[in-house]
Amino acid sequence: MADIPQSGLVGLDYKELSSLAQKLGQPDYRARQLFEALYPQRLQALESVSTLPKEFRAMLKSQGMEIQHPRIEKCFHSTDGTIRYLFAMADGETVETVWMPEGDGGEAGDGTEAGDSEWDRATICVSSQVGCAVNCQFCLTALLGVKRNLSAGEIVGQVLAVLNDRKADLARQRVNIVFMGMGEPFLNYPNFMKAVRLLTEGVGFPESRMTVSTSGIIPRIHEFGEEPVRPKLAISLNASNDAVRSAIMPINKKWNLEMLMQAARDFPLRNRERLTFEYVLLNGTNDSVAHAREVVELVRGIRCKVNLIALNPGPGIEFGMPTEQRVQAFQNILMKAGIPAFVRRPRGRDIYAACGQLKRTVA
Ligand code: SF4
Missing domain, CATH: 1.10.150.530 (DNA polymerase; domain 1)
Structure with a gap:
């Protein structure tokens, strides 16, 4: 690398x-x-x-010590207010960062460009690496492989550049950060954690407004649990048994579901904190009623919620998007078992800004 x-x-x-x-x-x-x-x-x-x-x-x-934010190479505006930024770093490498506003300016809904008018809440989805080595089979970023880690400055820089571009006032407007863009943050752990500290101590984000998602890098989940200041944890689960998970997430061959769920059970949650499990539903692969029942068994006893995301289709991805009915049936089984389960509305699907769609596409 x-x-x-x-x-x-x-x-x-x-x-x-x-x-x-x-x-x-x-x-x-x-x-x-x-x-x-x-x-x-x-x-x-x-x-x-x-x-x-x-x-x-x-x-x-x-001394070469300038203030340098990542340069906005291109911006793609979705009809739902989402903006996908293509940022160039000092060495010319590019990553993507996504701005998702909510409130009056969040969703124009009429096909006009939104996001410039008033918004009161927003989420920034930040990248941690140039590309990704984890190779989840449903993810466009995986197709790039990994080129390099981002420095703490490049991670924080994405947030600073987006906040400035959007003229955000953190005293008045509520902004969340999710480390769910390109890359696996836990494979760039020291830079990711340094960025977290700069965002909390420097920029002024409470730790409760940040969430990091991991594909299941077990040793880092343990280390992360010990951090005095840390974002909330989301685990990208995506399968209910080892056979399916190893097929769609090769990382499962190194750290299987038993190890992952043990790490989840051992994770020291703060008062009223819940672990999030993310589950991308792939039509006919991991989205049946039987799979939903297996998920119920897997997460039993863990203070958690499950976010269900219907696959965001993209070129080069062999999986299909499940029907509304299949998504609904999956959610119902979890809810009936007392597990809070939410169907996440895809954001910016038309501009390839949705989950798993970040590929540095330039058109
Ligand atoms: S889903 Fe996340 S961890 Fe998996 S390949 Fe894509 S960017 Fe990497």
Whole structure:
């Protein structure tokens, strides 16, 4: 896998900014000013950091220390208000980030471009790697393979760039973050966790407004449970038995369902927190009544909810989308067994922004 290129100031935490200021002969409060400019204020260029003397800014620049957000290469607007951003990183690699507004500006519903008018809640779906190595058979990102990890700065940078583009005011508007874009966050764990800390301590996101989804990297699930500050956990389940799961998610051959469900049972949930299981329904593969009954047995006793997602079809994916009736029947079996189960409405399907559809398509 390729190395992560140096990406400037965004991604440095307060301690690192302190050592940088010290190295450049500056008092420590300069680090605090930089931190404020980078994260809560979301400034996009050193010239805009008026709290810093010109000489210090010039010194930083001479060290290659600029404020660099991922560059918006392209934006695709869905009729439902969703925006898919294609971001270019400093080395030219691209990833996708999705903005899903809700409220008045969220859904135009009339075929006009939405998302620029008023919204009061939104979710940003963030990528953690360029491509993905996990190879889930129903996912378009998998077709890319993995090129490299994203740095913490590149992960946080996606959020900063989208918030600025949408002119979000976090004091007034509620924004959630889901780490469910391209990549498996738990295969880029240190950078992912550093990004989480910068988003909570710096940008101002409460940990309760963030969710990370994993395909089931067991050792990292255990480690994640020990983190003092962490997003909520979602497990991408997608099958009710090992035969089906290994066929559609090869990662299951390394960490099977028994190990996964044990990790789920052992996961230390906070007060009133629920684990989320995501289940992409693939017509005729994992969406029968018998499969639903197996899911009930699997999750029994775990404080959880299940999100059901009807497959988002795409070129190169061999599975089909289940009918409404099959989805409904699956949901009913879970609900009758007392398991909260929700059918997730696909967002931005027309622009390839929905779950499993992120492929860096440029049209
Ligand atoms: S579903 Fe997630 S983990 Fe699986 S291949 Fe796609 S991006 Fe990777």
